[in-house]
Amino acid sequence: MPDPERPDGPGGYDPVGPRPHEAISPTGQGGAMDLALEEAESLEKDPGAGAPGEGRPSAAAGGRARSLWSDAWHQLRRNPVFIVSSLMILFLVVIAIWPQLIADGDPLQCDLSKSQQGSAPGHPFGYDTQGCDVYTRTVYGARASITVGVCATLGAALLGSALGGLAGFFGGWGDALLSRVADIFFGIPVILGGLVFLSVVTSTTVWPVVGFIVLLGWPQIARIARGSVITAREHDYVQAARALGAGNGRMLLRHVAPNAVAPVIVVATIALGTYIALEATLSFLGVGLRPPTVSWGIDISNAASQIRNAPHMLLYPAGALSLTVLAFIMLGDAVRDALDPKLR
Secondary structure, three states, X not given: OOOOOOOOOHHHOOOOOOOOOXXXXXXXXXXXXXXXXXXXXXHHHOHHHOOOOOOOOOOOOOOOOOOHHHHHHHHHOOOHHHHHHHHHHHHHHHHHHOHHHOOOOOOOOEOHHHOOOOOEOOEOOOEOOOOEEHHHHHHHHHHHHHHXXXXXHHHHHHHHHHHHHHHHHHOHHXXXXXXXXXXXXXXXXXXXXXXXXXOXXXXXXXXXXXXXXXXXXXXXXXXXXXXXXHXXXXXXXXXXXXXXXXXXXXXXXXXXXXXXXXXXXXXXXXXXXHHHHHHHHHHHOOOOOOOOOOOHHHHHHHHHOOOOOOOHHHXXXXXXXXXXXXXXXXXXHHHHHHHOHHHO
């Protein structure tokens, strides 16, 4: 019988709803909710009262879900390999820009009377064949190697990403043409190509070497970028943007490129160390950087014939080159592990 004090509507429906301390009536689906309003309010104020794990922040509860890049940075900050390699690279970049911070001598000032002498006060690495301070030349040699590595990597990454990304997104005859051109460059031996290309260049600056490395390095980046773009363009969000009328330029720049750039960054980071080693190899062969440019490859070439009489001439520039290449390869491995969820 209806309660005379409650203004029930037709069929027993109460337009006001249940009182604060009244249980909600059965749902008619085989279950009922007996939760009073005050109990619901107390449960809402106490997240720990729910099921296990409900008190943690999440995207549904108002927490911010981490993106790929923020999640990668979260992983990198806890990776000791990334920390050590980053500190090594930071040190190398600083001394490449300001070598005077740790070396106050002149790398081109030599004294033949001290030729091949060992360690001395103020000259911990000894002297080379020309009587130049090995320590000063080793410090100043970082500038040329870092400059070649960074500039060549940026050039190859930009050129390869642009060509590979466009070919992978649009496909067709442009994609086929790029693949065949890349195959031609892949068939050129790097050292032989350097001997032929750089032997006719008379410049003593780093730019001919940078240009040659970019010329032979972009196909690798282009192939990685092409495959990544082909994978990204098939995702649902790209198809949804296309269905909503987004143009090719907007889809490529706003949806495809940000989700396809991670493999390019990984490959470019590892390739930077390889390019530094390639510059040293070409300089060792006499076709890369040339005097009066100070380079680790030049110093290693000059010390190779005197390795028995004065091994210190070879040890320090070769050690600096090895540590630099190792630092960039370690950095690339750490970045790859952070950006590839399958490796976690």
